[in-house]
Each structure stands twice: as structure tokens, then as C-alpha cells.
Amino acid sequence: MNKTLKATPPVQLWEVFIRSRSGLAHKHVGSLHAEDAELALQAARNLFTRRGEGLSIWVVPSHLIVASDPSEKGMLFEPALSKAYRHPTFYNVPEEVGHM
Amino acid sequence: MVTNTISVSETPQVLYALRRADDALILGHRLSECCGHAPTLEEDMALANIGLDLIGQARALYALAALREPSLEDGRANTEDTYAYLRDVGQYRNLLLCELPNGDFGRIIMRQFLYSAFIDPYWRAMMKSSDAQLAAIAEKAEKETAYHLRYTSEWVIRLGDGTPKSHDRMQAALEFLWSYTGEMFDTDEAEAMLQAEGMIIDASAIHDGWRTTVQTILDRATLTLPQSAWMQKGGRSGRHSEHLGFLLAEMQQLPRSEPGAVW
């Protein structure tokens, strides 16, 4: 019961993206462990497409993903919130002109 | 009549379907034994997927056998479950290769590789069967076995060319399994009749392609093809190893304990 094991060495983590239907973009679905790309692809197929969810799979080593820093959220994203003129509803077009 | 064991009217067509169905069921059963016990969670998922594919193939083939079997004197017809659960060991028609105990992950992978390298081109060729139902079964099965071949090939390469220890285990698995591969290519009079009708292909025609596939993967895996030419046989005619009896005792215990019950 209390036998101490040798620590199991960690295995490379991969992020999995799946295109579920023709015409859709690949979407992140989760992650898994694999020692190399081929095994990662197979594991992704075996884990995430058991119910016919997949048409195409991408796997990416997790450490290669570059992410924005959550503490910079204000600087990165808030300036865009005040630019209403980028949205079509900012502009008044008379009703009789119709859809534009 | 409620019965604890069945008789089967083994016309060539029925015998053929049962042989292929039994291969798939017994091998699928062996893989299902691994569920919860694989070396990693990812491989646990993988082995169960292959097992499910094979059990599905078995069910389609048993359904075909039931359809083709002349009805019994008392009007009863066999079903996938009577074939699976109410036949004795001598009535099973699977390859000896499929019933061998799992052993370690290496042997499980090697057995699946040797079988997939045969059955995938086999089903591909069977897609041209003159029998529309068999052709449909072959088409569905081939997509599955193509993946099994790819999956097991990748693992044979990694384990063969991994560490000295894994190399030795894979070579040992190959030596252990080798003499059970010949039976895959055997045919007999019953099958010759169906071949003549264009219903099935000659399994021995797959042999050279199989050997090339196996050699290619073993080379990449730094493994050596065994030289022994002696091949075991018997499964196709119901002469099995000691292992199948234990497998069936476990698998069939419940339905046989309560003849006629629905589960």
C-alpha cells in the first residue's frame, strides 16, 4: 500500500484540434500525452473521434503554443471596445435605402 | 426448444462466415481483456477501439451466417448469440493465432500486426466479392483494419527499435507467434467451392503481399523474420489450443447457466 514507486517520467503534452464538419475551422478539443507526433495523432483519433466527431485532426506540442498574458488583457483588448465605428450599426442609413 | 448447446448446419457459406466471425470475436475478446490494464491511458483507448471494431465485424458475420444457414428441424434459427455462446470449443472455427493468451503489450501488438497485415488486404480484395452482403461487410471492415495495421505498425517499429529490452521482447513475441501465421493462408474444399463462384478470394493469394508488409515493418523495427517454416494449424476445423476452452468457459458461463433466458 505504501510502497514508494520511482517517479514516473512525464510525457510530452499535445493540444488537439479537430475539424468536425466540412467547412468548419479546426477547434481545440483537449490535450493528451504522446512521445511523438504520430502517436499523438493516433491517440487524438482514438480519444476524440469515437462518436464520429472528426474529419481532420491537428496536434501541436503544448509548449509550442504562444499565449497572451492574462494580466495584459486590458492593454491588449480594451482599446478595441471603444471603436464603435468599426461596426455597421454605428452608421445611419435611411430605412428606404434597404439592406446595405 | 430451450437448449444449452446448438448444432450448426455448416454449409460452405455458413462455415466461411463462422470462420471469419470467430476470428474477429475471439481476437476482439482477447483485446477486451486489456481494458483498464494497458501501459498508458492512450493505449487503453486504442486497444478498446480495435476490440470494438472486431466485435462489430463478428456480429455482422454471424448475422450473415444465420441468414445463410438452413433452418433447423424444429424451425429455430441460430443468431449471433447462439453462435457465440452456445457452441462448444470444437465447434469454433477461428485461427489459433486469435485465441492465444495476450501476454505482454508487445505480444498483443505483434499478434494484431501480423493479423492486420493479412486481414486488411484480404478484406480489400473481398470488396469485389460476387456476394453483395459479403462485399458490404468487407468494405466496412477494411476501413477499420487499415487503421489497425497502421496503429500496430507504428508500435512494432517503436518497440522493436526502442530500447534493448523492448527489442528483445518484440523479437520473442515474433518468435512465439510466427508458427501460428501460416493458418491464415490455408484454404480447403469448402472454400474452394466459394472461390469458384467468385464469392470469396483465395487467402493464399494474400501471402506474398503480407510477407512484404511484414518484412518492411520488421526491417524498420530492427527485428528479424523467423526462419522456421513449420506452421501450426487446426483452428479452422475445430482443433484448438488449450486456451480457447478457458476463454469460452468465461465468456459463455452466464447464458449457459440459464438456457433460454434473455439478458
Added chain:
Amino acid sequence: MYTQALNDLPTPHNLEDAEKMANFQTRIDSEDRIEANDWMPEAYRRTLVRQISQHAHSEIIGQLPEGAWITRAPSLRRKAALLAKVQDECGHGLYLYAAAETLNASREALMDQLMEGKAKYSSIFNYPTMTWADIGAIGWLVDGAAIMNQIPLCRCSYGPYARAMIRVCKEESFHQRQGFEIMMTLAKGSARQKAMAQDALNRWWWPSLMMFGPPDTDSQHSDQSTRWKIKRFSNDELRQKFVDATVPQAQFLGLTLPDPDLRQDEVTGNWMYGEIDWEEFKQVIAGNGPCNQDRLASRRKAHEEGAWVREAAAAYAARQASRHAA
């Protein structure tokens, strides 16, 4: 529920973090989701790692009692369904370990803790599956109880956990139906089959109620978990919901729940159940259930026997990588 043993009070936080802590709580209160890289109180992280890993352990240990019947399933249809179900549990364990990994707890380290007997998992999986009817009872009761608990977890404040639970719940929807169908078939079958179903219900009913964890009066961690929106309903609320849903199902099956005190409250309509044996629960959690030793031994065996495979894959990958680099 799969994390019923959780008893982790947050440590008093550093004063410097007071402002961050307040902002964090504001985010939680406004139903914002916390993501992996966001700042979070250490106790929140620890609570989640503990809860998610216990949940993951429960899934992979949960493969074992049902897995014991895959090779004995009495029809090919049942065999395929059971194999698919037990495989799903492995997948769910995998999704959950991945969620824990977003909190910097590696799967390998978590599984090592499990195998060393240092981690908890749901008490329910330490009971044996004696007969085929146990597979029905587990699907019906254990998965039914799990669903009660897991649906609210889909709205858990921690994004990766909530998303894992959405996937789990979606996939699990067939599990309980599968179990109920087995029970129904047995209940309508021969006298021996019906007795088998009743016996399984007798043995699994009380352990299923224990799955929801200690009564609210004894559950120290609930308050903080509720404030952090990790937990949305109390143990007793979920347990009551489960009993109310299950009693009519048992009546439909014509089976008797093994509780002489069970009665319907005329005012609330709730089904009031008898005293739960919390001593048994404590013993099972402490490692003294009928199957605790078998379960861990089985996991350890798979792990140890798989070591050479994992080493080979790592060695092969390392060599391929260096060949590419060269």
C-alpha cells in the same frame, strides 16, 4: 461526488494578495470563467487539483469493477456496449487529468500518488461486482448519481474543468440508460434473474447514497467551494434529488429499495430515506473497503508492466528527434 473525500480548507491568504483576491471573487460572482493562466488563489488551485484528480482517479479505478464483466457479458450487444462504456471511463479519466494539468499538476505525478495509496477516489468503486446484475445496478445507480453531480460541474467556475465535464456528460448520457435496460431485462426475466437484480440493488443502494459525500453538517469544505462556484449544490441536496429520481424507477422495475424507513413526505413530495452508515463510508474511504487493495494492486500492475513500453516509446522518440536535429 467522485471527490467526496475532499476536505481542504483554504489557508489564510497573504495580505498583499487581498486586492487580487477581491478581484478574483468579483469575477467568480459575475459568473466569469477562470482560465489556466489567470491569477488564482493558491487554495483555489489546490482545491481544484485535489477535486479534479480525485475525479480522474475515480474514472480509471471505476474501469475495474465493470471491466471485470466485459469478458463475461451475456450477449454480443451487451459486450460491445460494456466495452464502449468502460472505455469511455478511461477517456473521461484522461480528459480530467488533462484539466488538472492546466493547473500544473502532471498526470504522471497524480497517478503516482494514486498508486502509492496517497490519493482518494470515489468509495463506490471499492465494492465488488459479483454478478452480471451488478453491471446493471452500477449503470443505473452509480452513473445516475454521477450525472446528478456532474451536470452542475459543467458550470464550474474553472473553465478547463467545466469544459471537460461538458464532454463527459455528453458522452455519459448512454451509460445510465444502458444500466437501466439491463436491470429492466433482469427484472422481467426468470425468477433467478429477478432475484439477481434485487440482490444487486440491495448491495449497491446504500453505497450509491454515500457517493454524494458526508452530510452537509459534517462537510467542512463545502462553504468555500460554493463561494468559488466549484460546487453548486450541497451533498444532501444532490442526494435528495437522486433519491427522488430513483424511487419511481425502482417501482417501475418492481424492485424493492433496501430501506424500511423510506417514505414520501406528504408536504414536499420528497422521498425520506433512513440512516446512512457513515462508519462504513469512513472505513471505505480510509482504504478498508472490500476491494481497495485489489483496485490499487491492479492499477500498479498495469503501470509496472507497461514501464518498458513507455520507456521504449520515449527512447525511440528521443532518437528520432536527435536524428532530425543532426
